[in-house]
Amino acid sequence: MLLGSVEAGGTKFVCAVGNEDYRIIDKTQFPTTTPEETLQKTVDYFKKFPELKAISVASFGPIELRQNSPKYGYITNTPKPGWANTDFVGRLKKDFDVPIYWTTDVNGSAYGEYVMATLFNEKINSLVYYTIGTGVGAGAIVNGHFIGDLGHPEMGHVRLKRHPDDLDFKGICPFHGDCLEGLVAGPTFEARTGKKGQDIPLTDHVWDIMAFYVAQAAIQVTLILRPAKIVFGGGVVSETFLKKVRAQFKELLNNYVDVGDVDKYIVMPLVKENGSATVGDFALALKEYNK
Amino acid sequence: MLLGSVEAGGTKFVCAVGNEDYRIIDKTQFPTTTPEETLQKTVDYFKKFPELKAISVASFGPIELRQNSPKYGYITNTPKPGWANTDFVGRLKKDFDVPIYWTTDVNGSAYGEYVMATLFNEKINSLVYYTIGTGVGAGAIVNGHFIGDLGHPEMGHVRLKRHPDDLDFKGICPFHGDCLEGLVAGPTFEARTGKKGQDIPLTDHVWDIMAFYVAQAAIQVTLILRPAKIVFGGGVVSETFLKKVRAQFKELLNNYVDVGDVDKYIVMPLVKENGSATVGDFALALKEYNK
Numbered sequence: 245m246l247l248g249s250v251e252a253g254g255t256k257f258v259c260a261v262g263n264e265d266y267r268i269i270d271k272t273q274f275p276t277t278t279p280e281e282t283l284q285k286t287v288d289y290f291k292k293f294p295e296l297k298a299i300s301v302a303s304f305g306p307i308e309l310r311q312n313s314p315k316y317g318y319i320t321n322t323p324k325p326g327w328a329n330t331d332f333v334g335r336l337k338k339d340f341d342v343p344i345y346w347t348t349d350v351n352g353s354a355y356g357e358y359v360m361a362t363l364f365n366e367k368i369n370s371l372v373y374y375t376i377g378t379g380v381g382a383g384a385i386v387n388g389h390f391i392g393d394l395g396h397p398e399m400g401h402v403r404l405k406r407h408p409d410d411l412d413f414k415g416i417c418p419f420h421g422d423c424l425e426g427l428v429a430g431p432t433f434e435a436r437t438g439k440k441g442q443d444i445p446l447t448d449h450v451w452d453i454m455a456f457y458v459a460q461a462a463i464q465v466t467l468i469l470r471p472a473k474i475v476f477g478g479g480v481v482s483e484t485f486l487k488k489v490r491a492q493f494k495e496l497l498n499n500y501v502d503v504g505d506v507d508k509y510i511v512m513p514l515v516k517e518n519g520s521a522t523v524g525d526f527a528l529a530l531k532e533y534n535k
Numbered sequence: 536m537l538l539g540s541v542e543a544g545g546t547k548f549v550c551a552v553g554n555e556d557y558r559i560i561d562k563t564q565f566p567t568t569t570p571e572e573t574l575q576k577t578v579d580y581f582k583k584f585p586e587l588k589a590i591s592v593a594s595f596g597p598i599e600l601r602q603n604s605p606k607y608g609y610i611t612n613t614p615k616p617g618w619a620n621t622d623f624v625g626r627l628k629k630d631f632d633v634p635i636y637w638t639t640d641v642n643g644s645a646y647g648e649y650v651m652a653t654l655f656n657e658k659i660n661s662l663v664y665y666t667i668g669t670g671v672g673a674g675a676i677v678n679g680h681f682i683g684d685l686g687h688p689e690m691g692h693v694r695l696k697r698h699p700d701d702l703d704f705k706g707i708c709p710f711h712g713d714c715l716e717g718l719v720a721g722p723t724f725e726a727r728t729g730k731k732g733q734d735i736p737l738t739d740h741v742w743d744i745m746a747f748y749v750a751q752a753a754i755q756v757t758l759i760l761r762p763a764k765i766v767f768g769g770g771v772v773s774e775t776f777l778k779k780v781r782a783q784f785k786e787l788l789n790n791y792v793d794v795g796d797v798d799k800y801i802v803m804p805l806v807k808e809n810g811s812a813t814v815g816d817f818a819l820a821l822k823e824y825n826k
């Protein structure tokens with residue numbers, strides 16, 4: 245069976261076709277330009293696969309995912325020029341008479357990691373996936389389902405206690421200044437130090453400051469959701485960085501609640517090279533098809 | 536049909552018997568002394584109702600609610616003298632051969648409010664219930680179910696940004712100092728001012744400080760869970776106080792995500808006099824019976 249995946253990012257789109265074992269059969273990517281052009285390219289790509297049985301889209305946001313809303317399937321009030329109020333699912337439906345699943349990019353990644361964990365025989369019902377890249381966002385699965393009654397979570401924008409050595413930094417979130425995204429997104433390296441993150445050795449103190457904030461986010465989500473694991477993906481994240489995050493997390497948590505082995509609780513994605521969303525999309529498309 | 540409810544608090548137990556309309560038929564309460572004595576009184580009470588079809592317990596914690604744990608049904612590592620490692624459900628099962636549901640006190644209250652909202656025709660799938668009394672805790676329902684894969688949430692212990700006029704206050708949480716509970720539980724009034732909360736007029740600035748912290752907790756839970764509503768119960772909470780909380784919440788949220796009408800989003804319990812857990816217990820006992 246052929247299943248379609250769209251990973252709709254603010255910078256680029258990744259479209260892929262796979263099977264019910266979540267294996268990629270074909271894949272393409274193109275830059276995110278205007279909605280018309282980018283969605284046309286998406287449609288053109290999938291038209292090459294007339295056997296396609298379902299499509300899942302994991303999109304940048306904010307998006308409308310309340311099925312009873314007239315704007316269901318839209319990208320809503322994004323600051324990205326041209327993209328506010330874009331009927332994404334409607335555009336696909338015009339050309340494809342197959343079930344279409346619609347969720348956020350980070351939900352797609354969370355679901356991919358959830359499915360992979362299950363395939364690796366982890367007995368879990370919940371998972372949180374954070375991406376720390378150009379922006380910061382998170383998707384969550386609770387009791388096997390996505391969460392969000394009034395809309396999708398915006399966990400990238402929680403407020404945190406400031407690090408004593410970082411009090412002068414205003415943060416770069418255009419909405420909140422020093423929220424999580426404003427303090428740890430990739431471009432904060434340039435804002436703090438004038439250098440890109442990839443050019444700053446992990447021994448630099450700025451990485452301890454980063455880890456302090458990321459650990460706090462992990463603590464918040466632990467106390468509120470009690471998930472089975474927290475996965476961190478995105479360009480900023482490395483195993484060396486997560487070691488620092490785990491150390492700060494343990495100190496802040498102080499054994500207050502049981503999370504098992506922290507090395508298995510705070511982890512890198514099982515799917516390499518930020519491919520979690522594609523796996524998630526195949527699984528969600530299959531689920532939508534079987535519904 | 537007769538259903539049993541135990542609201543097991545650290546100070547007192549409230550036992551009640553009701554019907555499938557969640558109406559109380561009989562009710563009693565007694566102080567929480569030793570586990571032996573208190574659980575014996577609970578058993579003796581329900582023995583008067585041989586028609587009882589199911590019991591639900593909403594207990595102070597921490598408790599073990601993972602069904603695959605050998606300690607399922609226990610109160611675990613509570614600091615309350617004598618109560619650590621108490622097999623609560625096991626004690627009831629010795630005397631009652633009926634289904635027994637087991638959850639936290641705040642989950643019980645959350646479920647009661649959820650059921651009541653549904654009876655009032657609110658179309659919701661999620662809800663968070665905070666109690667602000669001697670301690671602070673919260674229960675949550677997502678997609679109609681409780682959350683927590685590794686255990687129940689501990690939302691009372693999240694960390695917050697400190698209010699500029701409150702920086703000298705160390706907080707009273709024995710574990711964390713200035714977590715949410717450490718900053719807004721009832722006894723913080725005595726700790727800050729030497730007077731009880733009930734003796735401090737709502738015009739006093741200390742109430743603005745309280746509202747600032749409670750609003751932050753509401754923001755965290757909004758961004759992480761996107762619940763349909765947040766209910767605040769417990770001795771500290773009044774409608775006048777919630778007005779202050781809503782004002783600070785709106786300012787902090789700054790329309791970043793849509794929560795609808797804040798007056799309907801941040802609310803007092805529908806069930807009066809902290810009776811939400813009893814209604815929740817009846818509903819959970821009925822659900823357990825029908826399973």
Ligand SMILES: Nc1ncnc2c1ncn2[C@@H]1O[C@H](COP(=O)(O)OP(=O)(O)O)[C@@H](O)[C@H]1O
Binds near residue numbers: 376429431
């Ligand atoms: N090794 C690295 N260390 C720190 N930051 C990095 C590293 N590699 C990439 N980044 C930063 O991550 C961001 C890009 O994140 P990425 O997840 O790759 O893309 P996007 O979020 O745009 O999809 C950029 O801000 C980049 O500077």
Ligand SMILES: Nc1ncnc2c1ncn2[C@@H]1O[C@H](COP(=O)(O)OP(=O)(O)O)[C@@H](O)[C@H]1O
Binds near residue numbers: 670734771772
């Ligand atoms: N009107 C009030 N204003 C502020 N605090 C109050 C008020 N009434 C009670 N409290 C405080 O609430 C706490 C008791 O909370 P309550 O929910 O009644 O009990 P518990 O949490 O022990 O079940 C006490 O610390 C008490 O001082």
Ligand SMILES: [Zn+2]
Binds near residue numbers: 418419420426
């Ligand atoms: Zn922000």
Ligand SMILES: [Zn+2]
Binds near residue numbers: 691692708711715
């Ligand atoms: Zn605490």
